[in-house]
Amino acid sequence: MPKQVDHDERRRVIAEALWRVVDQQGILHLSMREVANEAGVSLGQVQHYFSSRAELLGFAMELQSEQTSGRAERRMRHLGARPHPRDVLRILLTEMLPLRPDTRTASRLSAAYVLTALHDEHANARARDGLRQGRRQVTRLVRQAIADGHIAADRDPVVEANLLLALTGFTPLLELDVISPHAARTAVDQHLDRLFDMPPGTATSPGGTKARPTTKSSRTPTGRGRASR
Amino acid sequence: MPKQVDHDERRRVIAEALWRVVDQQGILHLSMREVANEAGVSLGQVQHYFSSRAELLGFAMELQSEQTSGRAERRMRHLGARPHPRDVLRILLTEMLPLRPDTRTASRLSAAYVLTALHDEHANARARDGLRQGRRQVTRLVRQAIADGHIAADRDPVVEANLLLALTGFTPLLELDVISPHAARTAVDQHLDRLFDMPPGTATSPGGTKARPTTKSSRTPTGRGRASR
DNA sequence: CGCTTTCCAAGTCATCTGTATTGTGTCACG
């Protein structure tokens, strides 16, 4: 055998080039040639590693998804052994929003994939499964937080999980500069504050942690106030 | 002069054909030929009324925006002379979500336009202005509701408006069948219930209406419960 | 009737698309 090349590594390089193209030019200008050009390789090479455009897009999407999960997990490790579910949710949500260049790329790719998924059966199944898994994860988190007494017992975990996921609706507002990243973070914090705001005298914690500060803007890693924009 | 044709009417017919194409095929398969085909006219005619693809898309978007506003206003007329802001917000939000075939079309078109706006300066300005105007409207509504004592005075109208707009984040979940329309409506109602949930003994209403039922799931047009999915 | 203006159908063109094919250099192994 010849050349001996790391197959996965090559595919990763090409997929990352695709990310940049989607991020900068949009999915409308996405072509195999463009990706090859961005990756600094020939079209032939791209086709050697991906037999079709759809396969390339799917792989790039999957890789991006793993990358995002990785980022989130890495951030969670800084929360200690038994992190408060509020902080976990905060990380999950902020990693989903286009608040930084890397998450912006991820967000744009994800949006593009959702759009293609609307009219492509295979992509549809993939995207749907991904979202459903995320929803399960959030629902489980909320359910556990209720069981641990961090969230009022009369909250419906399913409804609350849905409302949390809906916060990704900030994405277009952020992308089009209608609200600032700061405002988005403030709103997310506000929502979380209210979700974890236990009415006094409602302590049923079988878990370790007890009640929390109740008033708004109580605790955020950077401790910001209300703010507007 | 010949034929004497209603210019605006033709443009409207073509734009509506574009809606159908975007709704059914997606913006990726959107071409002038496809639109002409869908409208049942020749490519030449489409180009006679729209000098470029971008102009056609912009016009179709604007028309859709007017249509959506019209639908919302029509629904609001059924609310009586001085509608409760909660009901107004409920209409605005549900008209923005893909809960029915017509709003689904609008939602898809809007999403497609946002995506193109990310990399087209002109479309960007348009989309941004539209969103900002919507945001102003919602902010004003919330502010007024606070002044009228329908919403607790310690709520920040800007943050609340942002959170309300974020509820459009249900769109991808609905489109990909991750949550049901029913679940989305339930979540929206839940959010509104909580927003308008006045702590007892906090009445400062200078407006006409007084306090409202406080507990969750208090009042919705169809009077549904909590529900899941 | 003719003239002019509006409308629009059809064709052309350059470009870009994903895919297929062909050829060539490279390297491990027998």
Added chain:
DNA sequence: CGTGACACAATACAGATGACTTGGAAAGCG
């Protein structure tokens, strides 16, 4: 020292796309 499996590069191809051009039908006015 082949030789053959692999990793490409180059090119070709058929189809689609947006924009442009040309030509002519229709209809109002004189």
